[in-house]
Amino acid sequence: MNRLWVRFMLIVTGILMLVALVPVLLGVAFETGLISTSTNVDQLADIRAALPEEMQARFDERMQDFAQNYFSRALLTALVLSAVIGALLSRTLTAPLQSLEEGAKAIATQELSYRVPVKGSQEMQSVARAFNQMAVQLDEAEVLRRNLLADVAHELRNPLHVLRGNLQAILDDVYPLTKEEIARLLDQTRMLTTLVDDLHDLAQAEAHQMPLHKQMVDMADLVKETAVSFKPVAAAKNVKVTVELLGATPYLRVDANRMRQAVYNLLNNALRHTPENGEIWITVVEQSGRLHIRVHDTGEGIAAAHLPFVFDRFYRTDSARSRDRGGTGLGLAIVKAIVEAHEGEVTAVSPGLGLGSTFEIVLPS
Numbered sequence: 001m002n003r004l005w006v007r008f009m010l011i012v013t014g015i016l017m018l019v020a021l022v023p024v025l026l027g028v029a030f031e032t033g034l035i036s037t038s039t040n041v042d043q044l045a046d047i048r049a050a051l052p053e054e055m056q057a058r059f060d061e062r063m064q065d066f067a068q069n070y071f072s073r074a075l076l077t078a079l080v081l082s083a084v085i086g087a088l089l090s091r092t093l094t095a096p097l098q099s100l101e102e103g104a105k106a107i108a109t110q111e112l113s114y115r116v117p118v119k120g121s122q123e124m125q126s127v128a129r130a131f132n133q134m135a136v137q138l139d140e141a142e143v144l145r146r147n148l149l150a151d152v153a154h155e156l157r158n159p160l161h162v163l164r165g166n167l168q169a170i171l172d173d174v175y176p177l178t179k180e181e182i183a184r185l186l187d188q189t190r191m192l193t194t195l196v197d198d199l200h201d202l203a204q205a206e207a208h209q210m211p212l213h214k215q216m217v218d219m220a221d222l223v224k225e226t227a228v229s230f231k232p233v234a235a236a237k238n239v240k241v242t243v244e245l246l247g248a249t250p251y252l253r254v255d256a257n258r259m260r261q262a263v264y265n266l267l268n269n270a271l272r273h274t275p276e277n278g279e280i281w282i283t284v285v286e287q288s289g290r291l292h293i294r295v296h297d298t299g300e301g302i303a304a305a306h307l308p309f310v311f312d313r314f315y316r317t318d319s320a321r322s323r324d325r326g327g328t329g330l331g332l333a334i335v336k337a338i339v340e341a342h343e344g345e346v347t348a349v350s351p352g353l354g355l356g357s358t359f360e361i362v363l364p365s
Contacts, residue, residue, distance in 0.1 A: 096117075096119055096120035096124040099119075100127065100131060103116040107138065112139040113139060114135060115132045118132070156192070159188040159192050160192070163189070166181065166184065166188075167185070198334055201337065202333060205334075205337030206337070212255040212258065215253065215254075217251060217254050217259070219249050219250065219254075219259075219284060220249035223245075226260050226263045227243045227263075230264060230268070230271075233268075234267075237271060237274075239271055239276065239277070239280060240278075240280070241267070241280045241281075242279065242281045242282070243282045244281060244282065244284070245285075246283060249284055250286055252363060255342070259338070261338060262339060263293065265331040266332075266359045267280065268331060270295050270297035273297065273299035273300050274297045279297070280296070281295075281296045289364070290364055290365055291362070293361040294358055294359070295358070296356065297356050297358075299357065300353060301351065301354050302348065302353075302357050311332045311333055312333065313329065313333045335359075335361075339361050343364055345362050
């Protein structure tokens with residue numbers, strides 16, 4: 001009974017039945033005497049018999065006209081009643097649609113907190129719930145967009161201010177135009193380039209348009225090659241990098257460059273939070289049909305309050321806010337985007353501050 005098509009069927013059927021029954025009911029009422037007439041049937045018969053034969057035909061014509069007028073009026077009455085009842089019933093069907101129309105207009109004017117009432121037939125309730133879910137997602141996306149714009153503006157402002165200040169100082173002859181000064185300016189431009197590239201990767205990932213060139217890859221070789229390329233960077237900080245391959249490692253169909261980027265970002269994050277003479281381990285193991293790549297460090301660890309947010313864009317713990325430690329604040333967010341594009345997941349755990357941390361990529365094998 002709560003289906004939209006059932007309601008329409010009942011309305012149409014009720015109108016047709018009303019149109020058909022009203023004349024019949026009126027006729028029954030006349031015959032039973034519930035509705036009295038000025039002249040009953042017997043009187044009309046007596047009157048007709050008393051008339052001359054040449055007038056009886058005219059009398060019959062008059063009675064036929066009366067019957068036709070009676071039927072027309074009864075039909076007109078039925079149609080009017082049906083229209084009134086149909087209008088009242090259709091109002092109950094169109095009310096949810098009007099609510100959806102008002103909601104659509106509200107959303108179009110950026111009133112993203114607007115929600116439509118869930119009422120009416122099952123179909124209308126489903127549409128209303130879907131509309132409200134859409135409004136919630138749009139509201140969340142708008143909040144993320146505003147936060148992203150604020151974060152991007154904040155992240156771009158620092159290197160731009162440094163570039164502007166140094167260039168102005170050179171023009172004012174405060175600093176000589178030496179190779180060392182040019183190298184510092186180049187570092188700032190490199191940071192801006194990295195930030196723009198990272199933002200581009202994230203934008204593609206969030207739009208589900210990150211290009212992936214998948215092929216069968218030996219994940220053990222991929223991890224070892226990434227670690228080898230990273231070891232000189234770690235050696236400069238006297239941090240030891242160790243690769244552990246536990247058992248046979250499967251071939252996976254992945255984008256090799258993107259996976260290298262994800263592993264490298266985890267290693268770089270671990271190095272940034274690991275003091276000198278620390279250690280970083282990369283463990284690769286297949287368990288229960290899934291490939292696990294774990295990056296464990298002996299660094300400063302992560303407080304429990306920060307763990308749920310470490311993969312958010314531009315998120316930094318208090319001890320890692322300074323710019324002198326490098327990074328754009330997007331490395332872990334990019335890791336999460338790459339892994340999820342491969343239908344995997346990435347997690348972070350830490351026993352606490354000063355106890356190191358472990359980041360783990362899990363891919364279906």
